[in-house]
Amino acid sequence: MLQDLLVGQRLHPKVIARMMCGVSFEEEASKPAERVVAGRLSDLLRFDARISAKRRILEFVGPNGAGKTTLIAKLASRLKEAFNLRVAMVGVESRNLAQGFHLGTFGSLTGIAFHAVERADYMRGTPAYRRMLTACDEADVVLIDSDGRTAVPDVRREETESIMVLPAPWRSDELVETMKRYESTGYSRLAVSKLDCCGFAGPLIDALLSVDKPLAFFSCGPRVPQDLEPASARRLGRMLTQVLH
Ligand SMILES: Nc1nc2c(ncn2[C@@H]2O[C@H](COP(=O)(O)OP(=O)(O)OP(=O)(O)O)[C@@H](O)[C@H]2O)c(=O)[nH]1
Ligand SMILES: [Mg+2]
Numbered sequence: 001m002l003q004d005l006l007v008g009q010r011l012h013p014k015v016i017a018r019m020m021c022g023v024s025f026e027e028e029a030s031k032p033a034e035r036v037v038a039g040r041l042s043d044l045l046r047f048d049a050r051i052s053a054k055r056r057i058l059e060f061v062g063p064n065g066a067g068k069t070t071l072i073a074k075l076a077s078r079l080k081e082a083f084n085l086r087v088a089m090v091g092v093e094s095r096n097l098a099q100g101f102h103l104g105t106f107g108s109l110t111g112i113a114f115h116a117v118e119r120a121d122y123m124r125g126t127p128a129y130r131r132m133l134t135a136c137d138e139a140d141v142v143l144i145d146s147d148g149r150t151a152v153p154d155v156r157r158e159e160t161e162s163i164m165v166l167p168a169p170w171r172s173d174e175l176v177e178t179m180k181r182y183e184s185t186g187y188s189r190l191a192v193s194k195l196d197c198c199g200f201a202g203p204l205i206d207a208l209l210s211v212d213k214p215l216a217f218f219s220c221g222p223r224v225p226q227d228l229e230p231a232s233a234r235r236l237g238r239m240l241t242q243v244l245h
Contacts, residue, residue, distance in 0.1 A: 038237025067193030125155035
């Protein structure tokens with residue numbers, strides 16, 4: 001039964017009731033569980049993976065280790081290879097922090113432009129930051145890798161959209177708290193990473209249903225660029241109705 005699958009995925013009882021109230025007996029009996037759940041999720045959540053020409057600068061924010069850099073590498077490759085777009089990647093770097101996966105190295109291997117900017121210049125919008133943006137003028141899309149900041153930059157950036165990266169395996173309360181903490185960055189959409197590491201999908205769905213932000217991208221594995229997809233109710237429906245862990 002559908003309800004048992006949702007219980008098995010550790011979905012909160014209140015959320016199960018919310019999901020089930022929109023499902024008729026006939027629908028449950030006639031359609032595969034995965035499709036029924038995907039249908040309900042597409043009523044309850046918003047999905048939007050578009051990149052607007054007006055806000056072509058996307059900044060990825062989120063906690064350390066969430067998967068921001070990996071997601072940017074995947075997205076940059078995909079936009080270049082599949083859509084033939086000119087992409088620039090920007091790394092916000094702090095002198096006293098060791099970098100993990102480095103977008104500069106990735107850029108030189110793939111031929112995707114990379115620019116580094118000091119954190120202080122980025123936050124203050126100094127001439128050095130503006131020169132870096134001018135260097136990205138030719139790019140159709142600019143992807144900025146933030147350093148996990150929650151602080152608000154000194155300058156408003158109308159042309160920049162912030163997207164928050166959330167790690168799927170976290171507990172529901174951790175996810176909700178983190179989304180609240182990052183409200184200060186003004187993020188308008190969410191990307192979810194590490195879906196492949198998520199044993200039970202319930203806590204993630206509980207958290208996603210508690211905020212009114214569209215979902216943009218799903219990162220579903222460590223491989224660059226393969227493990228990236230536009231966020232979809234279909235993927236979440238599959239996760240919520242699987243029985244093996
Ligand atoms: N399995 C899996 N691993 C991932 C995924 N995304 C990222 N990772 C791994 O998670 C680790 C952290 O990813 P990063 O992209 O460096 O995370 P970050 O948010 O940039 O971290 P900071 O730069 O420290 O803020 C790396 O080992 C990645 O390979 C994913 O979707 N699935
Ligand atoms: Mg990083």
